[in-house]
Amino acid sequence: MPEFKLEKVSSGFASMVVQEPGAEGIRSCYACGTCTAGCPVRRVNAAYNPRKLIRMVLLGMQDEVLQGKEIWLCSSCYTCQERCPQGIRITETIIALRNLAAREGYAPSGVSMQAKLIKDQGRLYALDEFDDKKRKKAGLPSLPSEVAGATKLLDEKE
Ligand code: SF4
Ligand code: SF4
Structure with missing residues (x-):
């Protein structure tokens, strides 16, 4: 995962993401890691981490999230979404991030x-x-x- 650089932070990124259908609740993430612990993609690729992806969105790491390959690795299995104690629709948030990335021309x-x-x-x-x-x-x-x-x-x- 990319390094956090304060000068690259996009202050409006999280607000933009929560307007997307499915991503409305991400601000209630308390970084427990339940999503990452059950993720089957994480099991085969230690670099993939849905908890970290949500954190990156909340930190305003727009370029790193939308231009990175991580959002395209999710298999949309919904395990994380079913287990999140905060009821965050993680899979749908990742789909929303893909849509944003595609709109900006970053789709693979x-x-x-x-x-x-x-x-x-x-x-x-x-x-x-x-x-x-x-x-x-x-x-x-x-x-x-x-x-x-x-x-x-x-x-x-x-
Ligand atoms: S399971 Fe939910 S609350 Fe826990 S880190 Fe993942 S998104 Fe955040
Ligand atoms: S939906 Fe995606 S992020 Fe969530 S557990 Fe499945 S592969 Fe991992």
């Missing part, structure tokens, strides 16, 4: 590409004959190659 290229695919065709990958064959075999109807409803929804959100 793979994520941006997936977003573009969903926006353009309503799916992560194009359906081909092979998929249709498998669906038919399983007794399922074939699917259209584009999902107009999804692309329209995303257009309306912009």
Whole structure:
């Protein structure tokens, strides 16, 4: 995790984050570490630490949080959120941080590409004959190659 530098603190960062849906309660974090103790990502990557991420937000470490890779490591398993004694919606806070990072152009290229695919065709990958064959075999109807409803929804959100 990056070093804290007072001169780089963004005083409005925490206020900006708490306005995002799901992140409203982060100011009640008392740094108990329950989230980190149960995090499965933490078990395989000691550098990942949701408690520290929340602390960094509250300290105004905007560049380090939004430009760093940590927010993209969360597997969205919700273990931390279910266990937090303060009822903080940690997983949703991390999603909110990803949204903020993406709006500022810091999303990893793979994520941006997936977003573009969903926006353009309503799916992560194009359906081909092979998929249709498998669906038919399983007794399922074939699917259209584009999902107009999804692309329209995303257009309306912009
Ligand atoms: S479990 Fe909740 S209160 Fe404890 S450190 Fe994590 S976010 Fe903060
Ligand atoms: S939701 Fe993310 S931060 Fe929380 S326990 Fe799961 S992987 Fe860790």
